[in-house]
Amino acid sequence: MKRLLKQTYLNFRFFRLAIFLVGLFILAYIYPGLFNIITVLFFILVALTLVDLMLLFKQKGIEAVRILPEKLSNGDDNTIEISLRNKYNYKTKLVLIDELPFQYQKRDFEIKTLLEKSDSKKITYTLRPLERGEYYFGNLNVYASSPIGLVTRRFQFGKDAMVPNYPSFLQLRKYMLMAFSNKLLEYGLKKIRRIGHTMEFEQIKDYVTGDDIRNINWKATAKRNQLMVNQFQDERSQPIYSVIDKGRAMKMPFDGLSLLDYAINATLVISNVALKKQDKAGMFTFSKKVENKVVAERRPSQMHKILETLYNVNTDFSESDFSRLYIDVKRNITHRSLLLLYTNFETLDALHRQLPYLQAIAKNHLLVVIFFENTELHKLTHIKAENTFDIFQKTIAEKFMYEKKLIINELQRYGIQSILTAPEDLTINTINKYLEIKARGLI
Known part of the structure; x- marks a missing residue:
């Protein structure tokens, strides 16, 4: 009986009919002749409700399985599949409520569908995670109603399922597929013909x-x-390091993802491209100290090693220490390497504080400083100014955007290569720069 009560819910149709009968009972005080008719209608409602309960609980009912991927891809649309099977011998109306991980804070998620008798169906929906880590799914709740529609029976499946959310491996597969299908030009990747300035x-x-x-x-x-x-042919087996700044400057969010997450996704893709080009791929992060080191190597297990390392990278909200970065690079990277430094400078003064260390690193390695456009400021510069406040906002936005261009000029002045990119274009622009450097034989 307790199980029956836990699984049983009265539908709106039942309450509407009950309210209608209550209204008729009130009218019966004015017109007593209606009382007998209303009593009959009341017992018909009770009988229909009991029949509905028997239809729902007499048979096994609904079977459902939530099919989760082995891991989620951060910042991408991940497909979740639900397989349904109707064991009732009548058409059944279903409402699915999947208890999503708390990271989504979504309380109105539901899917409505119909299943013919003894029929099966697969339903899919997508989730776009924005934080790396563990995602716990709760119960899959399926609410079934018979054609009478007075009562609903609840079924529960798939309790406490956990899926880890990794850096964007779907993006990695996308660029691999485009490379094999020769569609890179459609996505902005440059076709660079190797002229032949190496000695191999x-x-x-x-x-x-x-x-x-x-x-x-x-x-x-x-x-x-x-x-x-x-x-x-291109010189091979050259060390390519992705250096990720995980200080507080990289916590700035764009389109739900932080700059750190964009850098992590780009690192995964560029490491794979480097390995396909027969180069050695490695990475490390820095803030107050240098951490998460993966030595540049060309092994079958290298991508898995980089993926597992990137999974645990998080910002520590500290001011990044470029002097520690320089010391660690000088001690531990003895061969001339390509260093792709993902960081962010908002002002020229911020660059000048770190410029001596960048110059020192660039003496022994090919350093590419990758920093980000503020796309929100870019939008402000294109709005039509209608009052003094709009003019003020637009002027400040243009000043900050101009400073970004000054940062590029300052880096070029000291022979340091750079990429200024919108966060969403980071991966493509980084691959372009890598291919350009390989084509020019700079490493």
């Missing part, structure tokens, strides 16, 4: 328009009686 000889081939005439092989040309050129 690959083969001698026929000259075609666009080949560097400095690489003409005159001996082979004389033998074949046609122009032949030496073709060189």
Whole structure:
């Protein structure tokens, strides 16, 4: 009986009919002849309710399974699937309420559907997580109603399921798929032809328009009686390090994700691209000290190692110590490497405080400083000013955006390469820069 009460809910249809009968009973005091009719209607309602209960509880009812992915991809749409099976011998109306992880703070989630008798159905919905960590799902509640529709029976499935949320591996797969399908140009990735300025000889081939005439092989040309050129390949096995600033400047949110999360997602993708290019991929983070080190290597397990390390990276809200970064780089990275430094400078003064350390790092390594446009300020510069306050806002926004350009010029002045990018374009712009550096043979 206790189980029956816990699973039983009265529908709005029942309450509407009950209220209607109460109104008729009130009228029966004015028109006594209605009393017998209303009494009959009351017993019909009770009988229909009992029949509805028997229909819902006499049979096994509904089977449901929530199918969760092995892990969630941060900042991406992840598909959750629910498999339903109707064991009733009539069409059943269902309302699904899945108890989502607390990170979403969503209290109005429900899915309504109909299932024919002895039918099965799969329902999918998407979740976009914005924080790395563990996501706990509660019960999957399925509320079933018969065609009578006076009573609902609740079924519960899949209690306490946990799914870890990792950096965006879906983004990694997307860029791999685009590379194989030759669709990179559609997403802004540059097609850079390797001219051949390295010393790793690959083969001698026929000259075609666009080949560097400095690489003409005159001996082979004389033998074949046609122009032949030496073709060189990219130098391989070069260390590529992603250096992530996890200080408080990287906590700034854009479109739900922090700058730190954008940097982590880009690190995962660029590490995979570097490994596919036969280079060594590594990473580390810094704030008050250098942490989360993964030495640059080219092994089958390297991507898994980087993914597991990135999973636990969080900001510590401290002021980043670039002097510690310089000391650690000087001690531990002995070979000339490409360092992709993900950080953020909002003003020229902030850059000048760290510039001596960046210069010192750039003496022995190829340093690329990657920092972010403030897209909210960019929107302010395009609004139409209608009053003095709007003019003031627009002027300040343009000043801060101009300072970002001054930061680029200042870095170029000291021979340090840089990328200024919108957070959502970070991955594409980083890959472009890496391909450009490889094409120019700078490392």
